[in-house]
Amino acid sequence: MREASLRPGPAPAAATMGEPGPRGRFGGYGGRYAPESLVEACREVEEAFREAREDPGFRNALAELLALHAGRPTPLTPAGRLSRELGVRLYLKREDLTHTGSHKINNVLGQALLATRMGRRRLIAETGAGQHGVATATAAALLGLEATVFMGERDIERQALNVFRMRMLGAEVVPVTTGSRTLKDATSEAMRHWVGATAGSHYCVGSVIGPDPYPWMVREFQRVIGDEARAQCAAELPAGVPDHVVACVGGGSNAAGTFAGFADTTARLTGVEAEGGAGAARGRLGVLHGCRSLFLQDGDGQIVEAHSIAAGLDYPGVGPEHAHLRELGRARYVTVTDDEAVAAAVRLARAEGIVPALESAHALAWVIRAAGDGGLPAGSTVLMTLSGRGDKDISTLKELL
Missing domain, CATH: 3.40.50.1100 (Rossmann fold)
Structure with a gap:
């Protein structure tokens, strides 16, 4: 489908792409719609992220990883x-x-560092094309963490190379056989798994989706x-x-x-x-x-x-x-x-x-x-x-x- 018009848009607002507003919203979008156990886990992630981004030690460690490891x-x-x-x-x-x-490595290195700061020793992730899964497995190997990656069965078939890379890096790849067996279903399974694993695991969301603070946090790492x-x-x-x-x-x-x-x-x-x-x-x-x-x-x-x-x-x-x-x-x-x-x-x-x-x-x-x-x-x-x-x-x- 082609767009109806390519007319110039309005001048940018100064506050565009700043922090989300009340309840983690960008205008009327966003928020934190999740089971109570994940609401508390998200609060912990938000608190840790806000502290980390103000900490020169965290910022310097991330900048060093991005330069020396990500290139x-x-x-x-x-x-x-x-x-x-x-x-x-x-x-x-x-x-x-x-x-x-x-680009997935940018966000994952940030979240993996945040996970270690929070005392989490295991990363949970979803992946579609496999690039976020590979980045998660890579960061986990680098920082000595465990990694579990949920991936739709259909995507496992069409992205076999990345599945092999994840497993070679030491990650567990969990096939998702429900629904369309693609990214949406992998995300749903990863979130369900996190419900029972919040104490020792960090859900490393791969895109600007999910409950607050993830859309904002992932954007800031990217x-x-x-x-x-x-x-x-x-x-x-x-x-x-x-x-x-x-x-x-x-x-x-x-x-x-x-x-x-x-x-x-x-x-x-x-x-x-x-x-x-x-x-x-x-x-x-x-x-x-x-x-x-x-x-x-x-x-x-x-x-x-x-x-x-x-x-x-x-x-x-x-x-x-x-x-x-x-x-x-x-x-x-x-x-x-x-x-x-x-x-x-x-x-x-x-x-x-x-x-x-x-x-x-x-x-x-x-x-x-x-x-x-x-x-x-x-x-x-x-x-x-x-x-x-x-x-x-x-x-x-x-x-x-």
């Missing part, structure tokens, strides 16, 4: 050949070059993407900021982290969803996985299963802050199809020598489309977060090409 800062790469083909100046924020191959990109753009671009900032959106953590660096600028923010998982573009208000946001639903208010060729976008909703940004008009949310994403992945590989994750290829597919139909005027500067590399998707691509 930050990641480059801002001009896509020269593709820019000439499209008639825009495209820059790629290269999260695919981090250790483990995606905002290193946007903060780095903002400084790099200031040094690289004549205007200091790009005209457009684009990122793919499932739950939406790489987009939230990127947008956070530019929310107070004139840059237009665009989140790109899968056509079959467009929570922001076509969702309705509802509650799932502990928060109030926009979700795909049927006429009776039941959650509708999402579909995407990219396992990381196979989620029927969007994080509450994205719902809020959409309502404010500060960000727009558009969709692309599986076929468009595959074509974009091939085009980037052949133009720039970069094989992107299929999740990231969705963002590029929209850039290609908008450059062709006038949605991105000729000469525009576009920053796109390349959230992950495509190693995990080679088997899928091989079957299609």
